[in-house]
Amino acid sequence: MSFKTILTVTGPGMSDGDVKLVAGLCEEASAHLAVLVVVLAAPPPVGEYAAVISEDWLKERQAEEKLLKKTTAAMTALLAGRGLSADIDSEYPEAGWADETIGRRALYADITVLGPELLAGATLKNKAIEGVLFSSGKPLLLVPQGSRPTLKPKRVLVAWDSRLEASRAVRESIDMLISADGVHLVLVDPVEGENRHGAEPGAYVAAYLARHGVKVTVDRLPSATHSVADVLRQHAVDIAADLMVMGAYGHSRLRERIFGGVTRSMLEGPSLPTLVAR
Structure with a gap:
């Protein structure tokens, strides 16, 4: 929008x-x-x-x-x-x-x-x-210290986990995604299956974005010994992203506070301008 x-x-x-x-x-x-x-x-x-x-x-x-x-x-x-x-x-x-x-x-x-x-x-x-x-x-x-925010980003990282919050974040940022030179749809440790990411993780949302004219690439990444937040931060550096888009609080706010979580980690220390929605 x-x-x-x-x-x-x-x-x-x-x-x-x-x-x-x-x-x-x-x-x-x-x-x-x-x-x-x-x-x-x-x-x-x-x-x-x-x-x-x-x-x-x-x-x-x-x-x-x-x-x-x-x-x-x-x-x-x-x-x-x-x-x-x-x-x-x-x-x-x-x-x-x-x-x-x-x-x-x-x-x-x-x-x-x-x-x-x-x-x-x-x-x-x-x-x-x-x-x-x-x-x-x-x-x-x-907008963290030292970053250069823009509402017309050239390269965007979308953190995708097939949850409602991620879908909301994509919808709220769709105009920016359409105008970007490249959008990387990033899935960390995606799980195949009807109730998760589908038979080909990322395929449905990539097709949805492509119909809007988004120049989208699907990146499926393993977390290995790293946290999901750290994987997203490093990949943003690797692709020279100037904006990250992600859903917030897929779990309850109380659960995030007690056990941590991707949302809490990203909100406490964003490494680049980050658009979040829920």
């Missing part, structure tokens, strides 16, 4: 680098930029000392709200001079429901892009990723 509204998330203490990066993507795609400035509210005091420290807590919240307004004003001034269609919202949620707050805003964008500075953090990064993936139904583009 084409991206006409692109959302990004930022917060106090961050430079304007992420917003500038996403603004550049919007200019490339002639898209509207939506910026969400988020400050996570200090949790309310509890227990026997709550009455004593409540005044300090109120002062902390007032300082946070002031910082939120200052950051929002700075983003507004930054974008005012670019001649770009844009809007800026701000939110001050408590951490417990910040993911839902971000997810609700992502409902009204075609894609959310998280830049390297936000990805270098922890709490806000996790809330943004979970909010978009679990509360919006929209795709997410992760």
Whole structure:
């Protein structure tokens, strides 16, 4: 699909680098930029000392709200001079429901892009990723430090595992796949069979993509002693991919947190711009 509204998330203490990066993507795609400035509210005091420290807590919240307004004003001034269609919202949620707050805003964008500075953090990064993936139904583009993101990639790696999430990721990125010079459909340790990849792993999805005009190549790779995530990362280097497309959280979020998983590994350390969907 084409991206006409692109959302990004930022917060106090961050430079304007992420917003500038996403603004550049919007200019490339002639898209509207939506910026969400988020400050996570200090949790309310509890227990026997709550009455004593409540005044300090109120002062902390007032300082946070002031910082939120200052950051929002700075983003507004930054974008005012670019001649770009844009809007800026701000939110001050408590951490417990910040993911839902971000997810609700992502409902009204075609894609959310998280830049390297936000990805270098922890709490806000996790809330943004979970909010978009679990509360919006929209795709997410992760842009790690040192990469050169584009919405018009030349070579794309699609991580395919015959699950619903991978199919969603392909559908959300289909316009980029069509315009790319080459798309590598990568299956790691594919299992033949009616309930898995079919008699010829990758054949059905490759035919589907080819009917759309995608220049697709099927790569079936063994994991050997390596993790699936490491195999995908290395193959992206080998083919000089400038974008990876993958489904997220084929298992439950809780199971991924406890046992790890491809999604968790890729989200914690993407090595190139990665579009994920579920």
